[in-house]
Amino acid sequence: MRALLRCDATAAGGVGHLVRCLALAEAATARGWRVAVVGRVTAPLGRRLLAASGVPLLPFDGPGDVPADAHLPPSDLDPARLAALVRATRADVLHVDHYAPVVGLRAAIREAGGALSCVEDGPFGRREADVVVDPTPGAEAAGRPADGSGTVLLGVRHAPMRSAVARAHDLARPPAGRDPHVLVVLGGTDATGAAAAVVAAIARTGVRTGAVTVIVRPDHAEDVRRAGADLPLRLVGPQDDLPALAAAHDVVVTAAGTTVWELAAVGVATGAVVVAENQRIGYERAVGLGLTAGLGTPDDLAGPTAGRLATLLSDPATRGRLAAAGPRVV
Known part of the structure; x- marks a missing residue:
């Protein structure tokens, strides 16, 4: 099984999204998954954490119709680019930890043969997905507007934690x-x-x-x-x-x-x-x-x-x- 983890770690945006993705990567690789991070990792701390984890970072210069910069929408979640990555890498899951608004991402990833997993923090990063995780405390009591998402996991007990x-x-x-x-x-x-x-x-x-x-x-x-x-x-x-x-x-x-x-x-x-x-x-x-x-x-x-x-x-x-x-x- 293969998973792509879409996040950024920059001086302006911090490294929190990457830290959560690396916690997920730990759990996935322990279960035999092949995992790669997709995004912009420019903060020195982010680079060190990523290197220590052993998880590869795409650039992806890729086969077929995938553009050379397909690993970077640095500030957005372009469905076509991400779907092309899913196809080219034969990923089973695209996991997104990113606040950028996007429409149609779940449909694009499904058409590419993958499933979409998303982390959100209340309304930030909220979008339709096959699996949704909101790890903020009290999310289970606050609930979440219905949007057609599949499995929805709410509350801090679902917060990804590194070893x-x-x-x-x-x-x-x-x-x-x-x-x-x-x-x-x-x-x-x-x-x-x-x-x-x-x-x-x-x-x-x-x-x-x-x-x-x-x-x-x-x-x-x-x-x-x-x-x-x-x-x-x-x-x-x-x-x-x-x-x-x-x-x-x-x-x-x-x-x-x-x-x-x-x-x-x-x-x-x-x-x-x-x-x-x-x-x-x-x-x-x-x-x-x-x-x-x-x-x-x-x-x-x-x-x-x-x-x-x-x-x-x-x-x-x-x-x-x-x-x-x-x-x-x-």
């Missing part, structure tokens, strides 16, 4: 009353440059911490240093094994995307920051389920949610509740 998450769960440090060691990670690429705002907010709380490790791109590093001049900062680049690094910390302040579910499964206390509008539904549901402390947007940290951040940093009981809730739900 690295399970390994990190075994490493997670128990909650303690010491000055908390803090990790700040605003997505795989910190596309919005929000890390400096988070570090400034940590400094404003006045809470004494252990080391504050910040995952930051080189072009944002100086802003972070200025914001955290009075903190015990440690700056590192994007991490190949983020779950393991998170497990070594008492609290993680994270963007409210894919990382929230992975860290919940690891069993580490988190505070989530909304850095993109497509994260808001999952953020609100995760906060409602007690999986993370809701810190709002980077701007909110200067006012409305500053107290929540201070509590997260200063109260071991709060961190303990959050750390325990994640593995029960995810």
